[in-house]
Amino acid sequence: MGRRIVVKFGGALITKKDEQCVAHTEIIRNLCSVVKSITEQGIQVIIVHGAGSFGHLKAKRWRLNEGYIPEFEFSDDTCTSQLEAVEHVRKDMLKLNAIVLSELKQVGLNALSHPPHEWASNLGPGFLGNLDRFQSDDVGVVHVSFGDVVDVDEDRQFGILSGDDIVARLSIELPDIESLVFAMGGVDGLLKVPPHVATEKDLIERWSPEVSYQGLHQADIDVTGGIGLKIKRGHLVARNGVSVHLINGEYPTRILDLVCDRPWRGTTILP
Numbered sequence: 001m002g003r004r005i006v007v008k009f010g011g012a013l014i015t016k017k018d019e020q021c022v023a024h025t026e027i028i029r030n031l032c033s034v035v036k037s038i039t040e041q042g043i044q045v046i047i048v049h050g051a052g053s054f055g056h057l058k059a060k061r062w063r064l065n066e067g068y069i070p071e072f073e074f075s076d077d078t079c080t081s082q083l084e085a086v087e088h089v090r091k092d093m094l095k096l097n098a099i100v101l102s103e104l105k106q107v108g109l110n111a112l113s114h115p116p117h118e119w120a121s122n123l124g125p126g127f128l129g130n131l132d133r134f135q136s137d138d139v140g141v142v143h144v145s146f147g148d149v150v151d152v153d154e155d156r157q158f159g160i161l162s163g164d165d166i167v168a169r170l171s172i173e174l175p176d177i178e179s180l181v182f183a184m185g186g187v188d189g190l191l192k193v194p195p196h197v198a199t200e201k202d203l204i205e206r207w208s209p210e211v212s213y214q215g216l217h218q219a220d221i222d223v224t225g226g227i228g229l230k231i232k233r234g235h236l237v238a239r240n241g242v243s244v245h246l247i248n249g250e251y252p253t254r255i256l257d258l259v260c261d262r263p264w265r266g267t268t269i270l271p
């Protein structure tokens with residue numbers, strides 16, 4: 001088996017987070033072109049993307065992160081029940097996924113999609129689902145998955161499986177993954193101060209649990225864990241021997257620099 005990495009395209013990076021179902025196609029295109037360059041170095045890439053405005057807004061409005069709520073009464077002009085909203089969000093996520101797949105195909109990669117609602121169930125880093133589908137030795141094949149609404153056992157019925165949980169399992173359980181990269185929007189990595197007041201000097205280059213950081217978690221929009229979840233899952237992965245990095249996805253060549261052992265800007269999560 002050759003070199004392999006997992007890259008998470010953050011939802012806040014690839015979509016307009018506060019405008020329902022609007023993708024940043026240019027950013028996705030640039031990321032996919034860098035993925036192509038990485039594969040040209042003989043490194044296989046597995047991509048997981050977040051949901052951004054294709055998932056969080058509707059999931060929040062319909063409280064899908066809380067599972068089935070029998071007494072929940074609400075309707076808007078698009079749907080009338082939580083179960084209908086589950087189907088809507090799954091469809092919207094497939095739309096975002098189709099944009100990512102099409103950009104990967106444009107650069108000549110063979111992108112294979114694995115929508116979680118078809119193969120995964122339950123939540124958190126111990127979610128269920130066989131990862132064999134992500135196996136292949138061909139660097140031209142890029143497996144793609146994403147955060148989704150999945151079935152959950154018993155009364156809860158459904159819930160939100162974050163792409164951050166998927167990347168954690170992929171990085172830990174697939175053989176020979178050398179790095180996990182979180183490509184984020186608007187920040188160069190983890191910061192010592194809130195992003196809107198940060199300067200160049202406020203980047204934390206190496207993070208371990210005793211280092212305090214400031215991040216923006218838009219709890220009003222986000223139904224998963226924001227930056228806190230990334231750090232938690234990233235740290236779990238790092239403790240399992242895979243190198244973990246946070247990089248500004250608006251400058252995707254930094255990911256190429258990292259894998260080619262050139263100087264790059266971002267944060268490394270220490271075990």
Ligand code: IP8
Binds near residue numbers: 149161162
């Ligand atoms: O953006 C969330 O995935 P994430 C998935 O990777 C949905 O945390 C449907 C909101």
